[in-house]
Amino acid sequence: MRRKDGMTATHIEGSFTNRLVDDVQAIARAGLSEADLTRTKAALIDYLGVALAGTSEESARIARGFVEAEGGHPRSTLIGTATKTSMSQASLVNSIAAHALDLDDTSIFVGGHATSVIMPAALAVGEALGSTGQDILVAYSAGVHAMSVVGLATGAESYARGFHNTGTVGVFGSAVAAGVLARLDDDAMRRALSLAATQASGLKAVFGTMGKHLNAGRAAANGVFAAFAAKEGFSAPDDGIEAPRGYQWTHSDRLDVDRVDRELAGRSGISGVVAKRHACCHGTHSAVESIRAAKALRDFADDEIVSVVLTARPIVRGTCDIPAPVTGLEGKFSLRYVSALALAGEPTTSEGFTDEKTRDPRLVALRDKVSVQVAEGMSFGETRVSVALVDGTRIDTNVNAISAVEDPDLDAHLEAMSLKFADLADPLIGADRAARVVAVARDFENVASCDELNGLLTVE
Structure with missing residues (x-):
């Protein structure tokens, strides 16, 4: 038509x-x-x-x-x-x-x-x-x-x-x-x-x-x-x-x-x-998991990091790429800030997204080491992470954290949601x-x- x-x-x-x-x-x-x-x-x-x-x-x-x-x-x-x-x-x-x-x-x-x-x-x-x-x-x-x-x-x-x-x-x-x-x-x-x-x-x-x-x-x-x-x-x-x-x-x-x-x-x-x-835009979740995977390979300190490059789909532009958030709500839509939380080992529950946290000197310093680039042809939810360290090491990870639950995994999923509810509701x-x-x-x-x-x- x-x-x-x-x-x-x-x-x-x-x-x-x-x-x-x-x-x-x-x-x-x-x-x-x-x-x-x-x-x-x-x-x-x-x-x-x-x-x-x-x-x-x-x-x-x-x-x-x-x-x-x-x-x-x-x-x-x-x-x-x-x-x-x-x-x-x-x-x-x-x-x-x-x-x-x-x-x-x-x-x-x-x-x-x-x-x-x-x-x-x-x-x-x-x-x-x-x-x-x-x-x-x-x-x-x-x-x-x-x-x-x-x-x-x-x-x-x-x-x-x-x-x-x-x-x-x-x-x-x-x-x-x-x-x-x-x-x-x-x-x-x-x-x-x-x-x-x-x-x-x-x-x-x-x-x-x-x-x-x-x-x-x-x-x-x-x-x-x-x-x-x-x-x-x-x-x-x-x-x-x-x-x-x-x-x-x-x-x-x-x-x-x-x-x-x-x-x-x-x-x-x-x-x-x-x-x-994680209590933030779903478009940031794969970055969190990829950074955690990198930290699992080598538990590098803040001062060892030269740069962290995220490669994501173009859709992140205008969605979750607020470069320097100053409120907790803005932080939920900032790949750079969410990555800083993951690099610092900070929680990505609601405690990680307060106005005060977005201005924390350590998190700001880590955030400023993170850059975001986009590429066509990536799968839904995919975010590639490349961490460059001062000794010349580069750690590349790619964990897609957004995927549907298949039938064989449904019982485990139901249990996971029950545990998530308890974490939120018990207090x-x-x-x-x-x-x-x-x-x-x-x-x-x-x-x-x-x-x-x-x-x-x-x-x-």
Whole structure:
């Protein structure tokens, strides 16, 4: 199809939204395979930990204060509290909390954060409607699939334009998750997706500030509105993604259906969700692991380092290459600063990303020895590291820290997420309650509602 301005795109008129609706409704009807059920429960546990820990972050505190002052029909719980508000407001606040630490998972299919947008919406709507744990997990998985399909079809070009896929693509995921729980028929689901499309927003310009957290929060809340507005008959076109002047044309240059088929290869979108080990942009994680691998080969001191050269994909420019961060939030998007933390053996948890840490003389000195260059043809997530030492030694490492969990490794992944939750939650709710949360979440497909889970998560 050719645009009016002469640009071309892979696009079959009227088919994309219909196909997407068929896919997500099929997931809603069929439920989850054993492997995908494990993936969803691992994602739930990961979300609960990062969101609970994120409640003390300034962005979450401000959002929670605003919502509490505004009020709302008390249907859905603000995580970590006994306060209830409307579905959309709870989705907003809980999503901001989940994204605040930048410790939330990402999707390799989207190039953005999935669970911190979709799970808050699914839980908020599920609580309000009295949905079972199984219903919530299925709705979440359908939402991740929708986000993955739209992200694969449009995301790379959209991200290059300056859009933040977590916000722009995430709204489709939250709309589908809410729509599945609300039992939307095909016509209403198509309209919900178009209403999501017209609300799709989020800019990379706000990276390194609380504005990035808002991108996730608005995607969660806007998707909930889209689903319930569609349910009540709110009119919208049935092809707002692919229509002329629709999402495809405004946010990207193409709707690459072939890429969707090639990358998913018959898998569900949940198979592309990757958890984080470090509280910073996922684009920095391979640098951390590669530097740690270099240190394992030789435990060199600071004064032995002449230079550290990072080679990454071009996408890091404008994403995670803030050269000299002066705030903790900026540090999360600085390959040079994150590398300094790894070189110094400092933690890459939230403790490593404070305003004070970014100005630490030792870390600044190490940061200034790090340079970043880009190269085409590198794999997703890859960062090569070359450390030059004063004695002439050069240590080259290349550890790709961003890869999906394969089926044989799912049990170990579920255990890892349980341990991650304990690390984050034990200081807030105590080890006994934290262990109970994990037990409930690991059996979530058999629970009648999310009431017990919400009660256990209340920080006293």
